[in-house]
Amino acid sequence: MSQPVQVVVSGATPTGTHWDPVRRAFQRLGHNVKNTNTDTWSDVLRLSSSVMPKVLVPALGIAAWAALVAVFHIVKEVNFLKTLGLPNSMILISVLGTAMGLLLVFRVNTAYDRFWEGRKVWSIVHFQCRNLARFIWVYVQPKSVEEAQQQKGAMNLLIAFPAALKHALREEPGHRWADLGPYVQHIKDFGADVHRSTSGLIIPIEVLVHLQSYVNRYPAYQFPASNGIAALADAVSNLQRVRTTPIPAAYTLHLKQTLIVYLLSLPFQIVVQLQWFTIPVTFFSALIMLGIEVIGGEIENPFGFDSNDLPQDDYCDAIAHEISQIMAADDPTADAFGWIQPFSLNNNKVDSESLKVHMQAALEASVRRKETGQHHWVESLMGKIVSVIQS
Numbered sequence: 001m002s003q004p005v006q007v008v009v010s011g012a013t014p015t016g017t018h019w020d021p022v023r024r025a026f027q028r029l030g031h032n033v034k035n036t037n038t039d040t041w042s043d044v045l046r047l048s049s050s051v052m053p054k055v056l057v058p059a060l061g062i063a064a065w066a067a068l069v070a071v072f073h074i075v076k077e078v079n080f081l082k083t084l085g086l087p088n089s090m091i092l093i094s095v096l097g098t099a100m101g102l103l104l105v106f107r108v109n110t111a112y113d114r115f116w117e118g119r120k121v122w123s124i125v126h127f128q129c130r131n132l133a134r135f136i137w138v139y140v141q142p143k144s145v146e147e148a149q150q151q152k153g154a155m156n157l158l159i160a161f162p163a164a165l166k167h168a169l170r171e172e173p174g175h176r177w178a179d180l181g182p183y184v185q186h187i188k189d190f191g192a193d194v195h196r197s198t199s200g201l202i203i204p205i206e207v208l209v210h211l212q213s214y215v216n217r218y219p220a221y222q223f224p225a226s227n228g229i230a231a232l233a234d235a236v237s238n239l240q241r242v243r244t245t246p247i248p249a250a251y252t253l254h255l256k257q258t259l260i261v262y263l264l265s266l267p268f269q270i271v272v273q274l275q276w277f278t279i280p281v282t283f284f285s286a287l288i289m290l291g292i293e294v295i296g297g298e299i300e301n302p303f304g305f306d307s308n309d310l311p312q313d314d315y316c317d318a319i320a321h322e323i324s325q326i327m328a329a330d331d332p333t334a335d336a337f338g339w340i341q342p343f344s345l346n347n348n349k350v351d352s353e354s355l356k357v358h359m360q361a362a363l364e365a366s367v368r369r370k371e372t373g374q375h376h377w378v379e380s381l382m383g384k385i386v387s388v389i390q391s
Contacts, residue, residue: 049307051298055290059283062263066282069267074275081271093269100262103255104292107247111296114242115310118302121238122315124231125165129158132211132228133323139221152327154214156183157207159323162316164203165236169243169303169312175203179316204236243303247296259289 047053073081136155142148160183167177175181175190180203184190187210190203201209208229215225263286271278302310 051291051294052287054294055287058290059286062286063279063283065264066267066271066279069271070276070278073271081268090269090273093266096262096265100259100289103258104289104296107252107255107296108292110247111298111300115299115302118239118242118310121235121242122310122312125162125235126315126319128228128231128235129162129319130322132225132232133158133326135221135225135228136215137326140218150214153186154211155323155327156186157211157214159183159320161204161207161211161232162319164207165239166303166312166316168202168204168236169239170305179320202236205233208233208236239303243301247300255293259293263289 069081072078133155136151136158140151142151160180163177163180163183164175167173167180175184181190184203184207189206212226212229215222215229218225263282266285267278267282270281274281298306298308302308303312
């Protein structure tokens, strides 16, 4: 005999089920929901993923230049710079500093736009692979062993696509990679004994060509699946555009040249007022400005192996894991036949008679609340549901 349905009325919680009360869920929010940003103040001393090691030597060189300027201005025996009448005003440094700041900000913003564009496109790849996996594994119903094998082969191509795209962006030719080769070896051009495809296409596009050939066999699902494949092809083009279109050399060269000239002239502008403090001030200024310029170069091409690049390996692993989990269902079409009826708060199946009884009890409880002036919109909805069931 089936167990009765537990009806939750306003202010009550179900008993005998695995559901937690709503108030407990809200109490746990402050403890379980954590910020994904793991940065702490201890990162001030961290050198991994930092650009400081790359700019330390140039900054020390600028500091050594500042030391020479200070010596030739302060030491009496060699203070010939003092007789030249160096400017005793900060107006020039303020104007040049503002201009350099604008150039550096534009450099970093442009580079980060490329970084963020790459991340957005990879998110599209993830979504479309997930969507196509749903179409192929759930909608397509094989009628023979051969069709079942072809279905699994198409799912393997979905796993192979992001890996092929990653290797193409890293300019790693061929398909004989651990995360790519096993998933395309059922195709003649990518067999275990084949070292290079003869089609002339880059591997991600060739994978999409084979996927399109597969979905063309099922006209009922061809249109939505083709849209997903077209979106993946568009993602390949967008990522290639980011990868092969660097920031114009004229801008980067002018920025570096202007930055070096500014840092070399900085000691002459501040030595009159700061004296020996010119050395540390110039050093830290060089460290900061050169670091900003190097950051722009670090994230300009986010498809490599550096710690500041996009974690493409993690993206590919996540997609492969999701598709493998989808394929773990032996008969995805049978899933809906095991569902319980709606309005049940436990895992036991409910017959319609029991459901009518408990919904009628909920309606009566609603009537009693109306008499006491308490009413809730959910109760009016329950009344409508009961009338539909009774009819």
